[in-house]
Amino acid sequence: MYVGVTWGTRAPAKSTSDRLSAGGNDRHTSAAMLSICARHTRGGIYLCNYLTTQRAGGPAPCHVSTSQPSLSKGHRDYSLPNASWSQNLQDLYNKYQELTKNGDWKRLPSYNTSVHHREGDPMDGERENRLFTRNLDKDGVGLEYCMFYNKAEKRMVCIFQPGPYLEGPPGFLHGGCTATMIDSTAGGGAVCTVGPVFTANLNIDYRNPILLGSTAIADSTVEKVDGRKVYTRCTVRGHDDKVVYAEATGLFIKSSNL
Numbered sequence: 001m002y003v004g005v006t007w008g009t010r011a012p013a014k015s016t017s018d019r020l021s022a023g024g025n026d027r028h029t030s031a032a033m034l035s036i037c038a039r040h041t042r043g044g045i046y047l048c049n050y051l052t053t054q055r056a057g058g059p060a061p062c063h064v065s066t067s068q069p070s071l072s073k074g075h076r077d078y079s080l081p082n083a084s085w086s087q088n089l090q091d092l093y094n095k096y097q098e099l100t101k102n103g104d105w106k107r108l109p110s111y112n113t114s115v116h117h118r119e120g121d122p123m124d125g126e127r128e129n130r131l132f133t134r135n136l137d138k139d140g141v142g143l144e145y146c147m148f149y150n151k152a153e154k155r156m157v158c159i160f161q162p163g164p165y166l167e168g169p170p171g172f173l174h175g176g177c178t179a180t181m182i183d184s185t186a187g188g189g190a191v192c193t194v195g196p197v198f199t200a201n202l203n204i205d206y207r208n209p210i211l212l213g214s215t216a217i218a219d220s221t222v223e224k225v226d227g228r229k230v231y232t233r234c235t236v237r238g239h240d241d242k243v244v245y246a247e248a249t250g251l252f253i254k255s256s257n258l
């Protein structure tokens, strides 16, 4: 499936997230081309073809080109910048987008369902299910994030900005949400490295609280693959690398029956 999206100029951001963050300016976001399919089946997580379906030689033909996020068949790509993104998140996005240019890094599109974006998926159609990390309808109040994968380094980076609906301690991100981002980032890296997996174990040391509206990076690497076992390590740090928020290891088990 190919989906191309062109973004236009947007109004200055006024979200809580932006007020809380150091940045808050909005900016033009360049066109992005992407292709991916992802699916969850029986709890196993798939990310298919995204490393192979991007066409060489520049942007692929677009199915969608609008000044708004792609909503073709409801398949908006939530990994693209929107008006709730802080300047810090936008800057990191631009940095990693730049790194995709030589092919070392790939940006992963992200949808709010696990299966709807797959053309011809038998589960396509009206479904109530939402991807946990994309279950809020309003931009900026929940998780804003984008993942980039480096195949050679078996490394997944997720830049993210937690919004005001994710509060744990007053003003700070709930630890369960931090765990979710670690699970998703390390799990996504495991999937991209070996195929569908289940999370078997997550071990997290929380080092510093994450301010709501700030910008953070979850940086995960697959350290070892031993049979069906995929060992990962993940660090969550601030956008400027000055603060470590959490350190984690994760064990993912390659699905045996998918």
Ligand SMILES: CCCCCCCCCC(=O)SCCNC(=O)CCNC(=O)[C@H](O)C(C)(C)COP(=O)(O)OP(=O)(O)OC[C@H]1O[C@@H](n2cnc3c(N)ncnc32)[C@H](O)[C@@H]1OP(=O)(O)O
Pocket (backbone or CB within 6 Å): 043, 045, 047, 108, 147, 183, 184, 185, 187, 188, 191, 197, 198, 199, 200, 201, 227, 228, 229, 251, 253, 256
């Ligand atoms: C970009 C988007 C990316 C999206 C990523 C999303 C990430 C989110 C991922 C999830 O949330 S997945 C949902 C949460 N996880 C689960 O619900 C899994 C529940 N557990 C299970 O289904 C099974 O326990 C599991 C599949 C993990 C393992 O069962 P199996 O029957 O397939 O394997 P088995 O028990 O034979 O274990 C295989 C090996 O792993 C080892 N193992 C399994 N669980 C372990 C554990 N917890 N700790 C340590 N080792 C473990 C086990 O000892 C064994 O080692 P050996 O091969 O050396 O004998």
